[in-house]
Structure formats: structure tokens, C-alpha cells
Amino acid sequence: MIVRKLGFDGAARTARLSAALVAGLAAASVATVTAAHHSFPAQYDAGKPVTLTGAVTKVEWMNPHILFYIDVEDAETGAVTNWALEMGSPNTLIRLGWARSSLQPGDVVTVEGSLARDGSHLANARSVTLASTGRKMFAGSSQNDESER
Numbered sequence: 001m002i003v004r005k006l007g008f009d010g011a012a013r014t015a016r017l018s019a020a021l022v023a024g025l026a027a028a029s030v031a032t033v034t035a036a037h038h039s040f041p042a043q044y045d046a047g048k049p050v051t052l053t054g055a056v057t058k059v060e061w062m063n064p065h066i067l068f069y070i071d072v073e074d075a076e077t078g079a080v081t082n083w084a085l086e087m088g089s090p091n092t093l094i095r096l097g098w099a100r101s102s103l104q105p106g107d108v109v110t111v112e113g114s115l116a117r118d119g120s121h122l123a124n125a126r127s128v129t130l131a132s133t134g135r136k137m138f139a140g141s142s143q144n145d146e147s148e149r
Helices: 010-036 090-095
Strands: 044-060 067-073 080-086 108-116 122-130 136-138
Antiparallel strands (some): 044 067, 067 080, 108 122, 122 136
């Protein structure tokens, strides 16, 4: 009796399962990145502009958006609130003249942007003005049109 192999031996099966696992993990990671990246109007309200001035407390220079945090003092109460400010991607900001060293903890900045829809202390930055130099830099916001670049 002749037995014909149908290609389901152990090594071939392991190779196919490994390939399927890698493909599944790749698809899951793409879905995670896509879900983490959002459109401007989904998270921010262009009809609620905000101007904040404070000292930088932290900078997170990573994809998909750079985040930095500033302590803002309420002029009436003196209470200090830490705000998170989102800018464009690192690649976008590098093309606009930013460097990792452009913002450092302790730098005083004035930020113009749009408030988050959820009412949290989060805003999308349109521009950042460095108090030490007076330099106003575009923040790579997806709200801006090409004429502001």
C-alpha cells in the first residue's frame, strides 16, 4: 500500500501556524495604531480656542503626536493646573524647524490652541511661543490650513 503525503507533516504545519500568527499580530498592531490616531474634530473643538501660559513640566517626543505638559496658574485663585498639549508628529515638527531640544522642562511658553471636547485639561496646540526668545512656532496641528505654515 502506498501512502501519499498531503503536506501536513509537523514542520510544514508549524511553518503555516507561525506565518498565520505573525500575520495576525501584524494586523492587530496596525489596528491598535489606527485606533490610537484620531482626527482633529473627533477630539478637539475648533470653536473653543484657548491661550495658556505656563512652565513646561514634561515633553513626550513620540509618534503619533508629540505631547507636552505645562503648569498653568489661575489668575484669580492661584491654583495651578497641569495641562496636556498635543502637537503634530515628530516628523512634521522636524520639518517645521523643531528639534527634541526645542522644549525643555522649565521653559515658559504661551500656547494657542483648541480645547478637548471632553472638558479635560487637554488642548491641541496650533502655535507655541517661547518666552525666552519670543519665537512663535507652528505646532503641526491638523486644524491649521496650509496658509499658516
